[in-house]
Amino acid sequence: MTLRSEGVRIAKADGARVEGVGHYHLFLDTLPTTDSLPIPPNSSKVVHIGTGDSTYTFKGVPAGRHRIIAVIGYGSHVPMAGRRDTVDFTVKP
Ligand SMILES: [Cu+2]
Secondary structure, eight states: OBOOOSSOEEOOOOSOOOTTEEEEEEEESSOOOOTTSOOOOOOSSEEEOTTOOSBOOOOSOOSEEEEEEEEEEOTTSOEEEEEEEEEEEEEOO
């Protein structure tokens, strides 16, 4: 999956909350957490792309329909309001 943003500079996660600077988070087959709280640590369903990269590959996703919700969060991992998008896809058997 490749991500793209406008109006936000994608950077390494450094713990800071700087307007207009953040990194991507991916929620696989789960709803994003509350906007006012930091996104939980990485798990099988939650990914912080804290390196500042714009690509990520999920491995071992089973066949069937899936949904990824991408959320840009500040360096502090708190989501940026309105900075999210959803993609639905199917993994073939
Ligand atoms: Cu994060």
